[in-house]
Amino acid sequence: MSKPLTVPVELGPASYDVLIGQGALEAASDRLKALCPRGRAIVVADEAALAPHRARLEAVLAGAGLSLHVIALSGGESIKSWQSLEALTGKLLDLNMERGEALIAFGGGTVGDLAGFAAAIMKRGCPFVQMPTTLLAQVDSSVGGKTGINTAHGKNLVGAFHQPALVIADSAFLATLPRRELAAGYAEIVKAGLIADAALFERLEAVTGDPLALDTLTPLIADAVAFKARIVAEDEREGSVRALLNLGHTFGHAFEADAAKGALIHGEAVACGIVLALKYSACKGLCDAADARRASAVLEKAGLPARIADLPGGPYEATSLTARMGSDKKNAGAGLTLILARGIGKAFIAKGEAPADVEAFLAGEI
Numbered sequence: 001m002s003k004p005l006t007v008p009v010e011l012g013p014a015s016y017d018v019l020i021g022q023g024a025l026e027a028a029s030d031r032l033k034a035l036c037p038r039g040r041a042i043v044v045a046d047e048a049a050l051a052p053h054r055a056r057l058e059a060v061l062a063g064a065g066l067s068l069h070v071i072a073l074s075g076g077e078s079i080k081s082w083q084s085l086e087a088l089t090g091k092l093l094d095l096n097m098e099r100g101e102a103l104i105a106f107g108g109g110t111v112g113d114l115a116g117f118a119a120a121i122m123k124r125g126c127p128f129v130q131m132p133t134t135l136l137a138q139v140d141s142s143v144g145g146k147t148g149i150n151t152a153h154g155k156n157l158v159g160a161f162h163q164p165a166l167v168i169a170d171s172a173f174l175a176t177l178p179r180r181e182l183a184a185g186y187a188e189i190v191k192a193g194l195i196a197d198a199a200l201f202e203r204l205e206a207v208t209g210d211p212l213a214l215d216t217l218t219p220l221i222a223d224a225v226a227f228k229a230r231i232v233a234e235d236e237r238e239g240s241v242r243a244l245l246n247l248g249h250t251f252g253h254a255f256e257a258d259a260a261k262g263a264l265i266h267g268e269a270v271a272c273g274i275v276l277a278l279k280y281s282a283c284k285g286l287c288d289a290a291d292a293r294r295a296s297a298v299l300e301k302a303g304l305p306a307r308i309a310d311l312p313g314g315p316y317e318a319t320s321l322t323a324r325m326g327s328d329k330k331n332a333g334a335g336l337t338l339i340l341a342r343g344i345g346k347a348f349i350a351k352g353e354a355p356a357d358v359e360a361f362l363a364g365e366i
């Protein structure tokens, strides 16, 4: 078994490692033992994600002298609710969880967001371990400490920054993931390159063969995590550069809001959104149209939709999409806030974009 890769997230006393690749779980054994001082590992798990890996997890924990205590959830956005948070914290209090005990999240981003928020508020803050089982969670949501739930007012509006003590991004967790979900996570790797890591983007362009093969993916996951770690170390609370991570997301969230229910997944919306952000940048004379074509080519190689016509869940309509973009919580003052680019690896925050310009652009893309 090859040695897992380690990417540090440098945040002073809150620094932590992301262990990536084959055997990351086994390599974390001693650290898990230290984080679970009462001899039990409390794991909030997406039941379906845990099932194929439960025996291995139990064996690793047993090797560290820990018993496994599972709090089972279903995955999906609906668990990011006040009701789920209340139920989860109630179960943790029933277990008499102590402040020094870690809470472990096993699953995709929604499980990590809910469990992370519970860890942030349990006894005013417990350590937290992420075991992300989707590519999207491995390269994005498990790193950086954003936790939270959705409310009737919108997504992720209640939460806390609570950094994990450890992230275990084991490749074997991805082996059972449907290809469509893998591709969705790949969009976030492409995003990292386009924002500020042209060398990573060129490595993605140079991939021959299947970009979603686990051997190919593992070093790319480490590259994307290292990129995110740099951004988070510079701007943990999203006062400045962290907002760049929203490249493709303002367009993407609009598609998600307008899509037929259940038809479109986040990474697909982001993939198309990334290309639109580059095309819009080219329309404004900020970058070359060729940059958008390069982004499309890399995304399409992974089977991702790069054109509105290829996006599931349509048809989409420019006026409605623009209105959705107008209600994005990142907007400040007049006009739309978008992440645009002056070229590959040269993204920047553009404030005050005229909705009429965006609507005309989208109408031309539909």
Ligand code: GLY
Binding pocket: 140, 141, 143, 144, 146, 242, 245, 246
């Ligand atoms: N997913 C964007 C961020 O962590 O800031």
